[in-house]
Every structure is written in structure tokens, then in C-alpha cells.
Amino acid sequence: MPGGRKLPDRDELSTWRDFIETTDLLRGRISARLQADSGLSPGDYAVLLALTEAPDGRLRSSDLAAHIGWERSRLSHHLGRMERRGLIRREECLTDSRGAEAVLQPAGKTAFDAATIPHLRAIRELFVDALTPEQLAAAGEIAAALGRHLKSREMP
Amino acid sequence: MPGGRKLPDRDELSTWRDFIETTDLLRGRISARLQADSGLSPGDYAVLLALTEAPDGRLRSSDLAAHIGWERSRLSHHLGRMERRGLIRREECLTDSRGAEAVLQPAGKTAFDAATIPHLRAIRELFVDALTPEQLAAAGEIAAALGRHLKSREMP
């Protein structure tokens, strides 16, 4: 690649900073809305969403972790906290004695149901409504391009 | 606003998820590279950058916090950790007995100098090089639009 500079120039760096700071801010705002509306963190919401969509509201820990893209350790810690709050329960797995299942509890279902509409509304108000349709499409393409690029460099 | 739906449709939601997950992944990758290359976290880097650019490598805590956009409490915790590692030092402020100054230490300067080129390279490789020039420009515009939108709704 001819002229392949190694470092970003001033404009590129400034775009990077704007981009990363603004997405951080956006994430924080959505998270704060979710917390205020339902008392759930984004992590809680992701777990409850996966359990809600699963048959019988239960999932093997590893499957749940894979589904939401978390490390098992992270999930284990989080499930511990959610169990303390009565949102989910842990059960032993019948077919694999090593395994554990996370089971949705009524309190978890209630909290999730209360959270979801306001959460979707927040996404619309803070993200979708901020952008023109063209910008929204561009955001999707940018995410896809970044994702491909990062995946291609996982273990270079 | 006529026809103002309240909730995002399927495509909008999918774009949201892609966007937020990918930017998260990107942030994590850049952070991991920084950590591997220099032993610094993004927070460390932000603090050291501000101190490096300040006269005499020293700044009032509040000024530093404002400069990098952190809450004072967050900065206080972080400075404590950085002080334990010898990256910075805290001094009393001469003109205001309530105040404290953060002072860049040689170890901090060294770590920052070692970090900055690899960090800029990582930004280029993982962010800038992932996008076409048009996409990069669009990313800047999207960040600006999101930023304006969020600012306009700080206390609605």
C-alpha cells in the first residue's frame, strides 16, 4: 500500500475522539434511562431478554453466555447478583452434573416487562431520532465494516 | 409530529444493536492494545495526556477533571491508583488550601511516551483503516449529530 502512513492525522484523530466519546455518552444515557425506568442495568436486561426468549425461561449458563456474548466468569458474577435480587434462580443441570441453569423468576419477568417498552422508546429517542435515515443506514454500514475489520484481525 | 411512532422498528433496532455492540468491541480492542503495549488503561492515558500538555506537568484536580470530562470523584479514585503506581504525585495547592494538584512523575512521563505511538497506530489500524474516507466522514457527522441531540436533551 503506497504511502501507507502509520499514524492518524489530526482530522482522523479528532474524528476518533468524537466518535468514541459520543458513543460512550450515548451508552451511558441509555443505561441511565433503563436504570431509572426499571431498576435494571443493561447487563440485567440482556440476561432477562435471553431468558425470556428461551423455552421455559431457562438456559444453561454456557449457552446463555454464548448467546449474549459474555465470558462465563462475567456471567457467573452477574447471575450471583441477580439471584440475590430474586430476578433469577440457579438450578443444577440434569443431563450434565457440571452444568447449571439460570431460571427466570417472576420478579425477573415483571422487571423485564416493565423495562422493555421504555427501553425501546429510549433507543428511538436518543439514537434513531438523532439521525437522518441516511445517517442511520450509514451507522449500520460503519458498524458492519468495523465488525468485519475487527474480526479479520482477531489473531493476526 | 405526525405519524410519530414511539418505538424503533426491526431494522432500526438491529442497527442499534450492531452499532452499540461494535463500538463496544472496538473500544475494548483499543484498550487491550494500549494495555499490552504500555501497561496503561485508557483512563491512565487520558490523565497523562492532560498532564503532559499542562505547564510544568501539573494541574488542579478540578481543572484536570473538567479537561477530560470526568467527575471529581472518579478522578480522585483514579489518581489514588495512579499515585500508588508512581505515575503521578499529589501536592497541596498553594493558593487554595482546599485544592490539590496532580503532578506528572518521571515514571508517568516514560509510560506515556512509550504508549502514545503504539496507541495512535492502533487507532489507525483498528478504526481509520476499517473505513473508507466517506465512511470516516460519515462517522464524524454521526457523532456530531448524536452529540448535539444528546446535549439538547440533557434536562428536557
Add this chain to the structure above:
DNA sequence: AAAGTATGATGGACACGTCAACTACCGGAG
């Protein structure tokens, strides 16, 4: 079947962030 390897889950140690309480000090109103 015994031995070795891989997998599922957990736990501790630590870094990081937020929130609210607290201390100490400043600067102005009276």
C-alpha cells in the same frame, strides 16, 4: 478401566465507575 485432557462453573483479587456522605476551606452578607 485408568490416565490424561477438555469443559462447565465458580471464586478471589483487583481495576474501574457512580452515588452519596463527609471534611475542610473559600468568600460574601450581615
Add this chain to the structure above:
DNA sequence: CTCCGGTAGTTGACGTGTCCATCATACTTT
């Protein structure tokens, strides 16, 4: 000068994430 509201900074409690060690169980190989 005294009181008092505002400001600077720290601290503790707690939720959150990562890394790494550990343990038990499952699987695979001989």
C-alpha cells in the same frame, strides 16, 4: 468578625468486568 452557602477533594459502599486459579465432572485414548 461571624455565620453561611458554595466549592474542592476524599472516602466508603457497592455494582460491574477481567484475569487467573480451582474444582468437579465429562470425554477420549490406550
